[in-house]
Amino acid sequence: MADGNEPRVFRIRVRGSDVVASCAETEKALIALEQAVAFPRPLPVNVGCRKGGCGACRVKVLSGDYTTIKMSRAHVTEQEEAEGYALACRIMPLSDMEIEPAFLSPRERMEMRQAQKFAD
Amino acid sequence: MSQEGLLRPGIAQLRVLDMDEAVKHYVEYLGLEFVSKEDDGRVYLRAYDEFHRHSVVLREADQAGLDFFAFKADGQEAVDGFRKRIEDFGYTVDDVPAGEMPGTGARIGFTVASGHRIELYADMDLSEDAPETNSPMIWKTMPRGMRAQRMDHCLLYGPNIEEVEKFFTEVLDFHVPERVDMPDGAFAIWMTVSNKAHDIAFVKHDEPGKLHHLAFFLQDWNDIGHAADIMTHYDISRDLGPTRHGITRGQTIYFFDPSGNRNEVFSGGYTAYKDHPTRVWDHNSVGRGIFYYERQLNDAFLSVVT
Numbered sequence: 073m074a075d076g077n078e079p080r081v082f083r084i085r086v087r088g089s090d091v092v093a094s095c096a097e098t099e100k101a102l103i104a105l106e107q108a109v110a111f112p113r114p115l116p117v118n119v120g121c122r123k124g125g126c127g128a129c130r131v132k133v134l135s136g137d138y139t140t141i142k143m144s145r146a147h148v149t150e151q152e153e154a155e156g157y158a159l160a161c162r163i164m165p166l167s168d169m170e171i172e173p174a175f176l177s178p179r180e181r182m183e184m185r186q187a188q189k190f191a192d
Numbered sequence: 193m194s195q196e197g198l199l200r201p202g203i204a205q206l207r208v209l210d211m212d213e214a215v216k217h218y219v220e221y222l223g224l225e226f227v228s229k230e231d232d233g234r235v236y237l238r239a240y241d242e243f244h245r246h247s248v249v250l251r252e253a254d255q256a257g258l259d260f261f262a263f264k265a266d267g268q269e270a271v272d273g274f275r276k277r278i279e280d281f282g283y284t285v286d287d288v289p290a291g292e293m294p295g296t297g298a299r300i301g302f303t304v305a306s307g308h309r310i311e312l313y314a315d316m317d318l319s320e321d322a323p324e325t326n327s328p329m330i331w332k333t334m335p336r337g338m339r340a341q342r343m344d345h346c347l348l349y350g351p352n353i354e355e356v357e358k359f360f361t362e363v364l365d366f367h368v369p370e371r372v373d374m375p376d377g378a379f380a381i382w383m384t385v386s387n388k389a390h391d392i393a394f395v396k397h398d399e400p401g402k403l404h405h406l407a408f409f410l411q412d413w414n415d416i417g418h419a420a421d422i423m424t425h426y427d428i429s430r431d432l433g434p435t436r437h438g439i440t441r442g443q444t445i446y447f448f449d450p451s452g453n454r455n456e457v458f459s460g461g462y463t464a465y466k467d468h469p470t471r472v473w474d475h476n477s478v479g480r481g482i483f484y485y486e487r488q489l490n491d492a493f494l495s496v497v498t
Binding site: 119121122124125126127146177178179 | 256
């Protein structure tokens with residue numbers, strides 16, 4: 073937040089949908105997306121715990137700068153985080169952003185983690 | 193005493209990502225009592241209407257979920273008897289010595305076919321703040337937050353639930369008040385060792401060892417509404433409800449703790465006697481079985497577990 077002024081507000085687009093959310097730099101991307109879509113229209117990303125633990129809102133950041141806060145390593149490994157994966161409920165934008173859903177079904181996640189374990 | 197052997201759910205040990213946030217959630221919002229924090233970092237909690245020292249244990253880790261779920265037996269002799277039956281069934285049993293948790297006797301542990309660790313124990317100290325027993329008041333200190341009365345049950349997700357059902361019914365003497373059968377076999381089972389509609393439930397799932405929710409018992413539908421008010425005021429992530437389950441008939445809200453573990457507040461539910469027939473739901477009705485008013489499952493019910 074610059075000089076105690078209002079926080080900067082950025083636009084978050086979701087590839088594959090027409091949703092554009094306005095998100096302050098102090099706000100979580102998922103919450104901004106929820107506010108941008110009227111109930112009961114489905115969100116372009118899944119919603120679960122909204123607290124970084126359950127992995128429902130896993131996304132890949134395609135462009136833009138952002139900060140994240142602690143999220144479960146079961147859903148975003150350190151390597152995946154470096155590749156731009158994150159949980160939308162843990163993302164706060166530092167620029168306009170484009171994201172795409174990257175939810176892993178339980179089977180996909182299990183198979184991916186087993187493959188990663190094997191590769192290690 | 194008619195109920196022998198295992199009595200009830202006793203301990204759930206949960207993994208949380210941030211202990212301070214978790215304690216705030218479970219103590220201030222759910223209303224559990226803070227019992228102790230020990231040198232290894234684990235935090236022990238108890239609901240106000242529970243007699244024994246603790247029922248919920250929090251352990252900080254980098255992945256949320258359930259370490260184990262433990263049932264209390266009516267004596268060490270019963271635990272020893274179960275050990276033999278479990279080993280005869282083919283599972284390996286390990287020992288957790290008395291004192292591994294404060295105020296708690298020896299426990300035995302084993303992993304069931306769904307990948308979950310289950311423990312049995314006979315002894316735990318009564319709480320210093322246990323409910324009164326001599327011309328008692330209905331509570332000792334004013335209930336707080338959602339006014340959770342007890343840790344009630346859990347729903348676990350994992351594979352091989354036919355074997356899980358066989359083990360719990362044949363070895364641990366549970367019965368099955370309710371089930372969902374799909375054309376390709378059992379999808380979900382609700383089991384009890386008492387006469388609550390469920391003490392533990394399982395849903396068929398590819399990943400082993402997953403937690404769907406840990407549930408807390410509230411007094412009634414009014415307290416479910418009060419819990420929903422708290423969720424909005426304190427920005428607690430709600431999954432679904434307030435609504436009713438067709439299965440168990442309990443009134444419910446699913447919501448999340450700050451680590452992504454799903455919680456439930458639950459009231460009502462029918463009484464399940466061992467001689468009652470099992471209620472069976474088919475694949476056309478499972479939506480109404482889980483969420484009676486919505487009559488359909490939400491995405492998160494099948495995909496969001498820790």
